[in-house]
Amino acid sequence: MVVFIIRRTLMMIPVLLGATILCFVLVDVSNDPVQDRVFEIQQSTGEPVPQSTVDALESAWYYDRSVPERYWIWLTGIGDTNDDIGLLQGKWGPSIEGSAMDIGYEVSTRFWITLRLVLFATLASIGIAILSGVVSAVKQYSKTDYTLTFLGFLFLAMPIFWLGSLFKEGAVQLNKLLGTNLFQTYGSGTTGFQGNGWEVFVDALPYLIVPTLVLMLGGYAAISRYQRASMLEVMNSDYVRLARAKGVRNRTVMRRHALRTALIPVATFAPLSLSAAMGGAIVTERIFGWRGLGVYSLDAINAGDTFAVMAYLLISGVVVLVGVLISDILYGVLDPRIRYE
């Protein structure tokens, strides 16, 4: 097992390197942030931007170098730098957004913001998915099964941006109806609120409810179908029939024999689902104004902020690869038929 983990971990390095090269080139060639910034300044000041300022921007953002040179400097920090770049030296590089924007600090704080949003939603969606999948399977072709199947496909078919907007409007109307401010529609907490972990959590609750619901409903449907299929397969297996033939009570058969085995695919799927959601909550974060990793990546891509995009890519890439690794390990732990050499 240890050898397997080490081998898989080492294999992540070339995968990540390849992803960074591809991403760096794509972002870099698709934007010219210096020109865009110059235009923005002209719009703001109503005055021409001096060439010395343009040169200084190019130098500060390393746009006076070639793309390969810029990538090398970003990765290693070796060369003529402003001492603010070099991943291997723990420096993420300058953000074109401004010097008050520290990329390392941004991605680390935003990681936790996204995790807070995604963790609850993913756990809730997995819980509901297991429940509805099992009920659907046990009551196959009943009205309950059809209803749950309909709801599953309904939420699966709804685009998140639409579902999010719908729930947001619903929250506003509900607040109006109840004469309260139970639901907040923008942000992840009261502006400037400070406190201990519990206080921050309580403060965040009005902001957490609606986006969590949206992410949960958007995510549960697929897992639910997965769970239903898995449960049906197990229920039709020989050892479950044997248990029933031996007179074991139906509830015991379901809980001890069928469900435990049917949970294996979902259990192995869960870490992957969580890690994928970490990078995939962009739409929900945008709609509800959560300043998480997803929004950060979107803004960085739009602005052509190459080093910020690279930081996002690394964080989300590592999270996904770790998720895959945990999934693989769980599979071996839960399913005795699988052994790692």
Add this chain to the structure above:
Amino acid sequence: MKRHHMAAVAAFACTTLALAGCGQGGTSSSSLDDCVEDPAGCNTGQRADGGEITWAIDGSWASWNQNTAEGNNAYISIALVGMWPYIGQFDPEGDFVVNEGVFDAEPVLVSEDPVTVEYTLKAGANWGDGTPVTVDDFVYNWYAVSGDEAKCEGCAPATTTYGSQVASITGEGSTVTVAYVDGYHSAEWMYEEVLSQPAHIADEQGFDWRNDPAAMKAAEDYFSETVPAWTTGPYKVEDAVAGDYVVYTPNEDWAGDTEVTLDKITFKVIDGLDNIVTALRNGEIDGSAPMSVTSEAITQLEGTDNVNYAVAGGPTWEHIDLNTRQEDLQDPALRQAVLTAIDVENIISRTYAFVQSDIERKGNHLFRNGSEYFTDYLSATGQGSGDIEMARGILEEAGYTWDDSDNLLTPEGETVELDFRYSESKESRQITAELGQANLTDLGITVKTRAIPDVDLGTVLAEGDFDIINYGWSSTPLFVGAASQYWESESGSNFGGLDDEALDGLIADINGTLDYDEAARRANEAVKQVIADAYVLPIVDTPVAVMVSDRLVNVRDNWASQQRAAYNLAEWGLIGE
């Protein structure tokens, strides 16, 4: 009109038809309706003592230093309005009001050759920590925006228009004198921004900025990265996160005369007009003056109790530019015909009029309709009239012909094909391009519309990757620098590459007088020349909205200030009994 043009217009119109008579929503006792007649005095009211409000800003920032290229944008300008040492503000009528917390009176021109301006500091003007504003602060600002490596090594100021022209700054008591270099003759000398950061804090941080250009740069970096604890304004920053929020509480040491009543103002970034309107309807914010407005947003505001809103021309103006570097458009006759064939009134009625019913076509490139210097030089030329016959006449006279399929042929017998570019996220610009395409098709010109991703607009302009383009420029009461920036042949912002010696001469003339009225007269001469060059076709001052909870008074929009509605922050308050 072709079917797809009709479809685009219909899609825009069908969601907005009911709003043609947009106006005031809610049941507020105070009124933004009066802003049409009394732009600087509308929504005025008695204020209650105390109260907390939240104001949404529709964009973010990532630096605290507006001197720098990376730190200068409209949003940080709004976020820091409570503490920044501006020279003053233009009110919504375009009248200049000096910063009452820093200056005792308007600057005075004490010499014309060389231009020398005297500033009188207000008694008690300080940086919020008791340290007075002094001549050192003027010098610090000069060094920071000088663009001179000997003063600030490696600095990237957003503009050096002021800093590069200063020869010396001296001070005695509360009087500070700024002397400019020979050749500086701007009629807008009064409005130069002469202060930015506190010199004494740079000193306290150990930056020897007076003697060491590298230390000056380090001081500028420090101010870029540090949330300002200092203030010269009516409020001081209590808490802030770059690009997210700024929380203000009253500055007890403010030297201004206006009484501040609010206990707390939070400026909070909310991305997107829809999110702002929803947050306002849900009571999460008390107001906002976003940079865009849609008919959908107005529909929602219409149905919201306790919210007032007003729509008016904002701080940018829309225009259609031609690229004179494009082979066919090098011919002034073709440019004249193109601008004549485009029907501006039709464009306005199918776009901007849906959000602002009283909107007017913009008749002057430099002066806003209603300005004392405004004269409509455009209408008489036929540019923007959509008069196809007139446009054909211009072309026939220049030797153009049409083939059997009514395609326009140049005197050399070539067909004319142009592209029309626009920002993809702006529906009004897309419709403008499609209507322009339809107009020019009637003239026999093949036009292809091409969208521009928003972030690439600067690149497209800088590279001249367009034949015809619709975009916006900022619109302020200041005009001396604008003509030079837009049209001077060497200007980096002369994106269509117009090269007209006569126009360059007129632009130089604008910069050659200290008399504001005379400068305006000369600016109008430049406008006439640029119209003769058939280079830029103004459309409208872009409509924007201010939306405010009816519990707020003295809050109104201001097109003439970069800070928009926040220009008079000290006067904001909750409505009194």
